[in-house]
Amino acid sequence: MKCQYCEKPATFHITELTEPSGPKIMHLCEEHARGFLQKESDSPVASVTNALAKQLQLGQSKKELAELDQKECPVCGISFFEFRNTGRLGCPYDYSFFEADLVPLLRNIHDAVEHVGKRPRRLAASADSQAEMIQLRREMEEAVELEDYERASEIRDELKRMERELSIPASDDDDASSSEGENQS
Amino acid sequence: MNQETDFTNLAKSSGEWLRGTGPESDIVISSRIRLARNLADFPFIRRCSDEDRDSIERTVRARMEAMEDWKDIRYIDIEELSEVDRQFLVERQLISREIADADGSRAVAVDPGEQYSVMINEEDHLRIQVMQSGLDLQAAWARIDALDDKLEGSILYAFHQKYGYLTACPTNVGTGLRVSVMLHLPALVITRQIEKVFRSMQRINVTVRGLYGEGSQYSGDFYQVSNQVTLGHSEKSLLALVGDEVVPQIIQYERKARAFLIEQNQQDLHDDVSRAMGILSTAKKISSEETMHYLSKVRMGVNLGLISDVEVATINKLFIHTQPAHLQKLHGRVLGSSDRNVQRATYLQRHLTGRQGKGELN
Numbered sequence: 001m002k003c004q005y006c007e008k009p010a011t012f013h014i015t016e017l018t019e020p021s022g023p024k025i026m027h028l029c030e031e032h033a034r035g036f037l038q039k040e041s042d043s044p045v046a047s048v049t050n051a052l053a054k055q056l057q058l059g060q061s062k063k064e065l066a067e068l069d070q071k072e073c074p075v076c077g078i079s080f081f082e083f084r085n086t087g088r089l090g091c092p093y094d095y096s097f098f099e100a101d102l103v104p105l106l107r108n109i110h111d112a113v114e115h116v117g118k119r120p121r122r123l124a125a126s127a128d129s130q131a132e133m134i135q136l137r138r139e140m141e142e143a144v145e146l147e148d149y150e151r152a153s154e155i156r157d158e159l160k161r162m163e164r165e166l167s168i169p170a171s172d173d174d175d176a177s178s179s180e181g182e183n184q185s
Numbered sequence: 186m187n188q189e190t191d192f193t194n195l196a197k198s199s200g201e202w203l204r205g206t207g208p209e210s211d212i213v214i215s216s217r218i219r220l221a222r223n224l225a226d227f228p229f230i231r232r233c234s235d236e237d238r239d240s241i242e243r244t245v246r247a248r249m250e251a252m253e254d255w256k257d258i259r260y261i262d263i264e265e266l267s268e269v270d271r272q273f274l275v276e277r278q279l280i281s282r283e284i285a286d287a288d289g290s291r292a293v294a295v296d297p298g299e300q301y302s303v304m305i306n307e308e309d310h311l312r313i314q315v316m317q318s319g320l321d322l323q324a325a326w327a328r329i330d331a332l333d334d335k336l337e338g339s340i341l342y343a344f345h346q347k348y349g350y351l352t353a354c355p356t357n358v359g360t361g362l363r364v365s366v367m368l369h370l371p372a373l374v375i376t377r378q379i380e381k382v383f384r385s386m387q388r389i390n391v392t393v394r395g396l397y398g399e400g401s402q403y404s405g406d407f408y409q410v411s412n413q414v415t416l417g418h419s420e421k422s423l424l425a426l427v428g429d430e431v432v433p434q435i436i437q438y439e440r441k442a443r444a445f446l447i448e449q450n451q452q453d454l455h456d457d458v459s460r461a462m463g464i465l466s467t468a469k470k471i472s473s474e475e476t477m478h479y480l481s482k483v484r485m486g487v488n489l490g491l492i493s494d495v496e497v498a499t500i501n502k503l504f505i506h507t508q509p510a511h512l513q514k515l516h517g518r519v520l521g522s523s524d525r526n527v528q529r530a531t532y533l534q535r536h537l538t539g540r541q542g543k544g545e546l547n
Contacts, residue, residue, distance in 0.1 A: 090231055092345070
């Protein structure tokens with residue numbers, strides 16, 4: 001993770017407890033941390049939204065940012081603007097849909113972009129199939145609202161079938177977590 | 186048993202994690218591991234409809250209730266709880282402030298020993314938590330891993346081949362794992378070395394937080410150390426980072442500081458600890474802040490052998506039981522701040538001296 005004020009690695013993760021609005025977490029390099037600890041005023045808000053703001057300022061023009069902000073996930077409808085304001089994503093498919101913009105953020109936060117560790121023994125075949133299931137569920141709720149119970153029950157059966165058929169055994173062996181990750185801490 | 190009776194009984198007991206036993210329990214109060222998980226076929230909480238939340242809650246509940254070895258589970262509907270009861274669960278660390286304050290369907294499943302809690306519809310669909318007394322992350326991990334395995338047997342998790350377990354906030358993605366160790370570090374605070382110790386641990390990805398007592402009152406001697414990143418490291422390496430690397434170092438510093446205090450200033454230290462004990466066991470009214478402050482000193486005094494005939498488990502229990510919602514549950518009615526101060530003093534007195542006063546709690 002990089003310092004929220006400069007490009008150096010953040011080696012201090014400080015939680016500021018004196019803010020009236022609650023605790024604030026900061027990620028700082030040694031130099032900025034020293035400055036902060038000596039001064040302890042104007043504490044900045046460190047969060048996903050700040051990391052994003054910094055990342056976007058560095059990488060994109062105003063026009064590009066405005067375009068990105070309007071991008072909306074076809075499954076949950078969340079806009080990139082909403083995500084960068086709240087720091088929360090709307091559905092699992094967002095990781096695929098906003099992938100290009102999320103990867104630099106993940107690198108910034110975790111200093112890594114690939115999961116190493118436990119995997120479920122069965123998982124949905126693909127991001128697309130997970131997205132399809134979410135969309136079907138929405139349609140089912142709409143059908144219930146319209147009192148079209150026949151359609152709703154059809155969708156329910158379809159969802160059950162998908163969960164059964166789309167879930168595939170995870171291919172990686174159980175020891176993946178212990179081997180790959182050890183060297184990276 | 187109805188929920189009201191259930192909670193009143195719960196208020197009289199304390200969770201396993203407050204036993205005051207386990208490795209390094211003179212300094213480590215508890216180890217906690219949580220996993221963030223989401224169902225594959227629902228949007229994340231923020232974009233869930235009311236129906237979605239109801240459906241998630243019903244689905245998870247039904248699947249948990251069908252699980253073998255999980256028969257004694259206490260399943261609590263948070264939406265139906267009074268503000269005091271929600272606060273009560275927050276004080277016991279069984280639910281987060283966030284889920285207590287949220288709207289809509291949400292619940293928590295707790296085992297009788299209060300070692301496990303599974304929050305449903307918090308920031309993620311599932312927040313699975315295991316608490317353990319002392320520093321024993323391996324045991325805690327074995328437990329939570331087994332529970333997670335059982336849950337994934339009946340619930341299809343949102344998972345990405347590359348990014349791992351998908352979470353509402355990108356700060357939790359990957360393992361979804363947060364390892365937190367709660368430390369009692371009074372000697373490092375007294376000797377003003379606490380900041381230096383944390384500053385010396387530069388290269389490591391851990392977060393250190395002070396703990397809160399009533400409201401947002403900061404309690405100075407308790408610190409929680411947690412892993413910062415969740416992606417790109419295995420669960421085992423994150424456990425090792427916190428449990429084998431960072432926490433033992435802090436423990437060592439705290440022990441050195443305690444030894445220094447004993448050596449340099451035993452009389453002053455003994456006086457300080459005894460006065461704290463004196464106030465706690467004789468005051469007629471006392472605030473939550475003062476209670477935390479003096480209990481911290483007494484806890485250190487017990488661990489250093491300066492105070493005898495009080496168990497660490499008792500002190501641990503008092504930290505939780507003297508908090509506002511606990512006092513009100515024990516007293517059986519809503520109490521204003523000033524009444525609570527009186528009840529708190531009475532409760533402390535009874536548990537620290539064994540003396541029975543007038544009109545006190547059972």
